[in-house]
Amino acid sequence: MRTLFTYIMVFPRRSAFVLFALLIAGIAEGLSLTALLPLLSIAVGDSGGSGDSGIGKFMEATLQDIGIEPTLDAILIIIVGGMFFKGLVLLLANRQVGYTVAHVATALRLDLIEALLASRWPYYLRQPVGSLANSIATEAYRAANGFEHSVNVLALAIQVMVYAIVALFISWEATLASLVIGLFLLIALNRLVSATRRAGTKQTHLLRHLLTYLSDVLSSVKSLKAMARDNVADAILHEQTQHLEKATRKEVMNRAALTALQEPILAALTASGLYIALVVWELSLPEVMLMVFLLTRILGLLNKTQRRHQQLAAQESAYWALRKAAEDARAAAERSSGTIQPTLQKGIALQHVKFNYGQKIIFEDLNMEIPVNSFTAVMGPSGAGKSTLLDLLCGLTEPQSGEVRIDTISLHDINLRQWRHMIGYVSQDTILLHDTVMNNILVGEPSLTVDDAEQALRQAGAWDFVNALPEGLQTVVGERGGLLSGGQRQRVAIARALAHSPSFLILDEPTSALDPESERTICETLQKLAKSLTIIAVSHQPAVINAADRVFILSNGVAEPLSQTPQNP
Numbered sequence: 001m002r003t004l005f006t007y008i009m010v011f012p013r014r015s016a017f018v019l020f021a022l023l024i025a026g027i028a029e030g031l032s033l034t035a036l037l038p039l040l041s042i043a044v045g046d047s048g049g050s051g052d053s054g055i056g057k058f059m060e061a062t063l064q065d066i067g068i069e070p071t072l073d074a075i076l077i078i079i080v081g082g083m084f085f086k087g088l089v090l091l092l093a094n095r096q097v098g099y100t101v102a103h104v105a106t107a108l109r110l111d112l113i114e115a116l117l118a119s120r121w122p123y124y125l126r127q128p129v130g131s132l133a134n135s136i137a138t139e140a141y142r143a144a145n146g147f148e149h150s151v152n153v154l155a156l157a158i159q160v161m162v163y164a165i166v167a168l169f170i171s172w173e174a175t176l177a178s179l180v181i182g183l184f185l186l187i188a189l190n191r192l193v194s195a196t197r198r199a200g201t202k203q204t205h206l207l208r209h210l211l212t213y214l215s216d217v218l219s220s221v222k223s224l225k226a227m228a229r230d231n232v233a234d235a236i237l238h239e240q241t242q243h244l245e246k247a248t249r250k251e252v253m254n255r256a257a258l259t260a261l262q263e264p265i266l267a268a269l270t271a272s273g274l275y276i277a278l279v280v281w282e283l284s285l286p287e288v289m290l291m292v293f294l295l296t297r298i299l300g301l302l303n304k305t306q307r308r309h310q311q312l313a314a315q316e317s318a319y320w321a322l323r324k325a326a327e328d329a330r331a332a333a334e335r336s337s338g339t340i341q342p343t344l345q346k347g348i349a350l351q352h353v354k355f356n357y358g359q360k361i362i363f364e365d366l367n368m369e370i371p372v373n374s375f376t377a378v379m380g381p382s383g384a385g386k387s388t389l390l391d392l393l394c395g396l397t398e399p400q401s402g403e404v405r406i407d408t409i410s411l412h413d414i415n416l417r418q419w420r421h422m423i424g425y426v427s428q429d430t431i432l433l434h435d436t437v438m439n440n441i442l443v444g445e446p447s448l449t450v451d452d453a454e455q456a457l458r459q460a461g462a463w464d465f466v467n468a469l470p471e472g473l474q475t476v477v478g479e480r481g482g483l484l485s486g487g488q489r490q491r492v493a494i495a496r497a498l499a500h501s502p503s504f505l506i507l508d509e510p511t512s513a514l515d516p517e518s519e520r521t522i523c524e525t526l527q528k529l530a531k532s533l534t535i536i537a538v539s540h541q542p543a544v545i546n547a548a549d550r551v552f553i554l555s556n557g558v559a560e561p562l563s564q565t566p567q568n569p
């Protein structure tokens with residue numbers, strides 16, 4: 001119930017639309033079925049049949065009013081026409097449902113992606129990629145199906161109520177009996193709904209786990225395969241898949257059991273009612289037929305409602321899991337308090353920066369000046385905090401105390417998005433998109449052109465090899481750029497960072513996978529670029545250190561200029 005109301009609160013307009021469409025379809029279906037009874041009785045000339053109940057007479061009079069003689073062929077044509085009309089209304093209603101379900105899935109996906117991309121960097125880093133992929137693909141799909149079932153539950157419940165009210169006027173005894181029996185049925189079979197809910201929750205949990213593990217294994221499959229250790233992964237994946245299969249089996253079994261039990265119980269109840277009415281109460285056949293019709297119609301609708309409710313129960317955990325992921329990401333949203341438009345005319349300064357990850361102190365009192373249009377290199381032992389320093393410069397993390405100043409203005413007061421637009425960033429682990437070289441360079445910047453891509457590739461010393469590829473700029477680089485060598489990937493990544501003409505270029509180990517010749521080209525490029533661009537590069541490569549104007553050594557939470565340190569670490 002909570003899920004049902006939540007869906008309606010989250011998507012009120014669309015729910016109302018779908019509900020309306022489903023109700024119209026339900027009414028069309030109900031009318032065509034209800035009309036069948038009196039129409040048939042008119043057709044076979046049974047004036048003492050259901051015509052006596054008033055409906056038959058009313059139909060007869062209505063037909064004569066609109067100039068149709070209630071003959072057998074006219075009535076049969078009306079019945080068949082009514083069925084076609086019902087089919088058309090159902091088609092239109094289901095089309096509306098389809099559109100809305102697709103919209104709900106998209107809305108849920110976008111909500112999560114936006115929340116995650118707007119979250120603080122340390123939070124984002126903790127999110128497993130596989131779990132995210134699962135949320136976007138499976139959970140959003142299941143949650144959207146849950147929405148469909150929710151609105152159907154509501155539409156069917158409304159139909160039950162409308163039927164019951166109408167039926168009360170025809171035979172209150174039969175209606176009351178139907179409702180009591182229906183309630184009994186719902187309670188008796190509710191265990192199957194609860195069991196389905198449990199199986200659905202288990203599936204949600206297992207799918208998340210499985211996909212998280214799967215994506216981890218797949219990203220390191222090369223080394224595992226090379227050591228013939230991929231069967232370890234295989235075994236764990238196999239076990240998880242089996243758990244998932246078990247949960248799916250349970251869900252399907254419970255659904256089948258509900259459908260299988262509803263039908264015979266309904267038949268048994270109808271047969272008993274028929275017997276009591278005919279033999280014990282000695283009611284006339286037309287009266288009994290009417291009661292049976294109402295009974296089966298109301299109970300049939302109640303059964304349908306319960307089946308939809310069960311399907312909702314199977315899917316709802318996906319919605320809650322997805323919603324929790326988006327809420328957690330929103331709670332970890334990056335601050336957006338800074339409003340000042342940044343400039344970079346003087347330089348960047350880190351002043352008395354203190355930073356720690358939990359208990360782990362990274363910087364005690366970090367001070368560093370990066371003048372504009374200079375090339376600064378940073379070196380230091382592994383784990384000294386070099387990548388963390390770069391994160392602080394981008395505003396991906398914030399110091400616990402101290403300041404990062406851009407042209408004397410604290411980064412805290414600067415509009416972060418505008419600042420990042422001025423940055424070109426080359427990360428330590430160069431992972432390219434499974435797309436063309438060109439799209440890898442232009443990604444995220446629709447205003448860039450092919451000329452920009454070519455110029456950036458030339459600057460990065462990558463134009464010659466890209467040009468020699470079978471399809472040049474249009475060559476697809478494979479999964480994570482796997483069809484290029486490490487050095488080629490690195491140069492494409494540098495080109496990507498240069499394509500939008502940044503003011504501040506940040507490079508984390510930019511030449512670690514390059515041969516000496518390519519490294520020399522890149523270093524020369526960086527030296528040339530430093531005349532009009534501010535550059536900071538984390539590197540241990542002598543070529544980069546030699547090319548830089550200034551070198552800092554990061555160690556024990558502080559940065560020392562290289563000239564002040566007696567030896568290289």
Ligand SMILES: Nc1ncnc2c1ncn2[C@@H]1O[C@H](COP(=O)(O)OP(=O)(O)OP(=O)(O)O)[C@@H](O)[C@H]1O
Binds near residue numbers: 122380387
């Ligand atoms: N998100 C994080 N949460 C907790 N600890 C972290 C996080 N990121 C980094 N660390 C820890 O902080 C320390 C500094 O990490 P950082 O990546 O900045 O070092 P580094 O100097 O760039 O190392 P390397 O040269 O090996 O890449 C490391 O000990 C690392 O384990």
